[in-house]
Amino acid sequence: MKEIQGGVTAAKGFKAASCEAGIKYKNRKDMLLIFSESPCTAAGVFTSNVVKAAPVMWDKEICGGIDAVHAIVGNSGIANACTGQEGKDICEKTAATVGELLGVPKNSVLVASTGVIGMQMNMDAVVSGIDKMAMNLSDSIEAGTGAAEAIMTTDTHSKEAAVEFEIGGVICKMGALAKGSGMIHPNMCTMLSFVTTDVAISHDLLQKALKNVVQDTFNMISVDGDMSTNDSLMVLANGEAGNKEIIEEGKDYDEFVAALFSICEKMARMLAGDGEGATALFTANVCGAKSKEDARVLAKSVICSSLTKAMIYGHDANFGRILCALGYSGVSFDPERIELSIESSAGKVDLFKKGEPLSFDEEYATKVLSEKEVIAKVNMNEGCCEATAWGCDLTYDYVKINADYRS
Amino acid sequence: MKEIQGGVTAAKGFKAASCEAGIKYKNRKDMLLIFSESPCTAAGVFTSNVVKAAPVMWDKEICGGIDAVHAIVGNSGIANACTGQEGKDICEKTAATVGELLGVPKNSVLVASTGVIGMQMNMDAVVSGIDKMAMNLSDSIEAGTGAAEAIMTTDTHSKEAAVEFEIGGVICKMGALAKGSGMIHPNMCTMLSFVTTDVAISHDLLQKALKNVVQDTFNMISVDGDMSTNDSLMVLANGEAGNKEIIEEGKDYDEFVAALFSICEKMARMLAGDGEGATALFTANVCGAKSKEDARVLAKSVICSSLTKAMIYGHDANFGRILCALGYSGVSFDPERIELSIESSAGKVDLFKKGEPLSFDEEYATKVLSEKEVIAKVNMNEGCCEATAWGCDLTYDYVKINADYRS
Numbered sequence: 001m002k003e004i005q006g007g008v009t010a011a012k013g014f015k016a017a018s019c020e021a022g023i024k025y026k027n028r029k030d031m032l033l034i035f036s037e038s039p040c041t042a043a044g045v046f047t048s049n050v051v052k053a054a055p056v057m058w059d060k061e062i063c064g065g066i067d068a069v070h071a072i073v074g075n076s077g078i079a080n081a082c083t084g085q086e087g088k089d090i091c092e093k094t095a096a097t098v099g100e101l102l103g104v105p106k107n108s109v110l111v112a113s114t115g116v117i118g119m120q121m122n123m124d125a126v127v128s129g130i131d132k133m134a135m136n137l138s139d140s141i142e143a144g145t146g147a148a149e150a151i152m153t154t155d156t157h158s159k160e161a162a163v164e165f166e167i168g169g170v171i172c173k174m175g176a177l178a179k180g181s182g183m184i185h186p187n188m189c190t191m192l193s194f195v196t197t198d199v200a201i202s203h204d205l206l207q208k209a210l211k212n213v214v215q216d217t218f219n220m221i222s223v224d225g226d227m228s229t230n231d232s233l234m235v236l237a238n239g240e241a242g243n244k245e246i247i248e249e250g251k252d253y254d255e256f257v258a259a260l261f262s263i264c265e266k267m268a269r270m271l272a273g274d275g276e277g278a279t280a281l282f283t284a285n286v287c288g289a290k291s292k293e294d295a296r297v298l299a300k301s302v303i304c305s306s307l308t309k310a311m312i313y314g315h316d317a318n319f320g321r322i323l324c325a326l327g328y329s330g331v332s333f334d335p336e337r338i339e340l341s342i343e344s345s346a347g348k349v350d351l352f353k354k355g356e357p358l359s360f361d362e363e364y365a366t367k368v369l370s371e372k373e374v375i376a377k378v379n380m381n382e383g384c385c386e387a388t389a390w391g392c393d394l395t396y397d398y399v400k401i402n403a404d405y406r407s
Numbered sequence: 408m409k410e411i412q413g414g415v416t417a418a419k420g421f422k423a424a425s426c427e428a429g430i431k432y433k434n435r436k437d438m439l440l441i442f443s444e445s446p447c448t449a450a451g452v453f454t455s456n457v458v459k460a461a462p463v464m465w466d467k468e469i470c471g472g473i474d475a476v477h478a479i480v481g482n483s484g485i486a487n488a489c490t491g492q493e494g495k496d497i498c499e500k501t502a503a504t505v506g507e508l509l510g511v512p513k514n515s516v517l518v519a520s521t522g523v524i525g526m527q528m529n530m531d532a533v534v535s536g537i538d539k540m541a542m543n544l545s546d547s548i549e550a551g552t553g554a555a556e557a558i559m560t561t562d563t564h565s566k567e568a569a570v571e572f573e574i575g576g577v578i579c580k581m582g583a584l585a586k587g588s589g590m591i592h593p594n595m596c597t598m599l600s601f602v603t604t605d606v607a608i609s610h611d612l613l614q615k616a617l618k619n620v621v622q623d624t625f626n627m628i629s630v631d632g633d634m635s636t637n638d639s640l641m642v643l644a645n646g647e648a649g650n651k652e653i654i655e656e657g658k659d660y661d662e663f664v665a666a667l668f669s670i671c672e673k674m675a676r677m678l679a680g681d682g683e684g685a686t687a688l689f690t691a692n693v694c695g696a697k698s699k700e701d702a703r704v705l706a707k708s709v710i711c712s713s714l715t716k717a718m719i720y721g722h723d724a725n726f727g728r729i730l731c732a733l734g735y736s737g738v739s740f741d742p743e744r745i746e747l748s749i750e751s752s753a754g755k756v757d758l759f760k761k762g763e764p765l766s767f768d769e770e771y772a773t774k775v776l777s778e779k780e781v782i783a784k785v786n787m788n789e790g791c792c793e794a795t796a797w798g799c800d801l802t803y804d805y806v807k808i809n810a811d812y813r814s
Contacts, residue, residue, distance in 0.1 A: 051733065082759065118730070323524065352525065356490075356492075
């Protein structure tokens with residue numbers, strides 16, 4: 001497997017377009033369209049929030065079935081959540097408009113929205129945006145990047161990645177885009193991420209692979225503990241690479257899962273590192289846990305704590321906050337066994353061992369904590385399971401962005 | 408029942424003292440002592456964090472037994488948590504020093520610490536502090552207020568309350584102090600709060616009353632979602648009022664519970680409103696829920712969300728965030744039934760009803776959101792259970808305080 005340039009247009013047969021539709025933002029792209037003429041197998045994981053946006057309900061039904069999917073249409077600015085029947089109608093009309101223009105059924109079109117909750121979209125703006133994009137679909141790298149830019153809200157940069165790999169001697173590709181930043185605490189998946197691949201794979205295995213991979217990638221990040229109403233991660237596989245369709249687990253399936261994991265991990269790290277107002281990626285690695293689930297819960301508790309996040313922002317080795325966050329995670333353990341250190345590209349500081357605080361050089365610790373990625377390494381010394389979670393620091397800018405976001 | 412002036416020295420027979428012991432802070436009080444010559448029945452609820460401070464382990468054992476309790480000694484600046492065997496020894500020596508000076512057994516002395524985790528206390532400073540305080544015990548109101556001041560960390564003001572009530576025709580009193588501010592997300596109780604009363608009540612009923620009352624008071628507040636290693640709420644009842652000892656449930660017990668509830672609710676609201684960096688008390692009232700526990704979980708989810716908290720700070724009626732927080736609370740419900748409004752002393756704004764956003768006057772909403780207490784009122788329309796939770800807004804100052812707290 002190797003990294004290649006590009007995003008959602010990297011795999012064979014996928015085209016993209018984006019435009020300024022004027023949904024809410026002024027003078028910037030706010031709509032995207034992804035299209036594959038070849039019918040795609042689709043899988044998705046969605047927010048487990050009881051309050052689900054209209055597009056999430058639409059997509060869940062489509063991804064749950066085995067009908068072919070051809071397109072994803074998305075917008076930023078308005079989330080189309082808590083918008084009642086009018087919101088559902090707008091979602092369906094959006095899919096129908098894309099379907100008519102591209103000559104595919106409306107229920108082969110997935111819809112995704114992100115932005116303010118409880119505000120209605122202007123259908124005229126949506127339709128004119130789709131008109132523009134349908135005429136400008138392209139398989140160029142730039143078209144994929146444009147789509148990644150159009151879906152941004154408070155993100156500071158667009159997020160995409162692509163890989164090339166072999167399945168049964170056939171070269172396959174996979175690419176993705178994602179948007180994150182705020183209201184990020186996925187339980188099923190992230191805010192919005194779309195993965196496209198030219199691999200041929202059955203619907204059941206595609207869904208299985210996605211559910212498996214999401215657990216240790218998107219589900220292990222948090223910016224602010226708020227799980228969105230719109231979280232959606234969707235994969236489209238159009239089979240254009242020409243590999244023998246993957247219909248059972250084995251070497252080919254494992255290759256595919258490895259590629260999907262690599263793409264999802266990359267996107268997840270990017271989302272966490274570009275959290276609203278963030279100055280650093282804050283990674284927690286927990287090993288020696290009694291079970292994989294324990295390791296996940298412990299790692300996530302560390303990166304979710306407002307106090308550990310503020311400590312990273314302050315470059316302060318106030319390690320008691322990390323122990324405190326482990327302690328209230330819900331996992332039972334013996335605090336006397338814990339070993340804790342902080343690492344970054346500037347070095348490593350041991351902080352706690354066998355129930356006792358260790359003495360350390362404060363100046364050196366501050367240096368270690370001042371890098372762009374800071375890793376809290378925890379060994380529970382109780383088992384052999386490990387997990388990693390990704391978050392970011394808590395800054396003035398997080399507060400500023402969210403006190404001002406809507407108004 | 409009526410409110411009276413004072414705090415932990417309001418009830419008969421309780422004395423207090425405080426001093427500058429130099430534990431960590433300079434030029435401010437940082438130790439307190441509360442003493443009753445009459446032996447007290449004691450009850451306590453403590454953090455459910457797996458990582459417990461040494462004093463919490465000490466106090467749990469004492470409050471779990473039926474031995475008489477005479478004193479509480481406390482300090483701010485250092486939490487004596489994650490301090491290994493040395494921390495446990497310091498805790499025991501602290502109790503022993505108080506016991507020797509006041510002529511009571513060491514295991515009749517409760518210990519409480521709050522401050523930085525993972526740092527050792529200087530025993531000499533502790534001993535000289537206790538020496539000073541033992542000579543200055545007083546039952547004056549000022550002595551109680553001094554104790555409330557000594558236990559503050561990042562609190563902006565001290566917190567105390569007292570009430571007078573009748574049990575079986577006998578006038579009884581109850582008073583309390585508390586400290587809160589950061590790392591506040593109690594699961595068993597708050598950071599530190601001590602209640603003193605001259606009521607005579609059995610150990611079992613005192614513990615039962617406390618467990619009952621804490622659920623809808625201290626357990627319903629959150630500043631930042633971080634549950635401390637030191638949370639302790641302890642009640643001492645010395646029986647000096649002269650009422651017939653409460654040994655069974657009934658009218659007297661109900662009177663006592665009502666007084667305890669009133670004191671604990673007052674302290675809980677004070678803690679939430681004085682959260683680190685807070686400019687407003689943010690209250691969530693959920694009614695029409697299917698069960699009491701559902702109502703509690705929903706109300707708490709609303710006040711714990713970083714995004715709703717930032718919205719209160721920004722005086723922005725971005726109500727979708729409230730619906731979003733209800734949705735990820737873990738409680739299942741029908742979003743189409745929810746009614747949501749925002750209230751304050753400046754008025755009321757209806758925001759959402761029957762699955763549809765309502766139109767409202769933004770300027771008026773901003774006015775309503777600019778008061779010192781803002782209440783989110785939610786009717787689930789699914790049952791008849793209600794709960795209230797208290798939090799605060801998320802501000803630049805919260806980040807500033809916590810990025811700088813230790814260093």
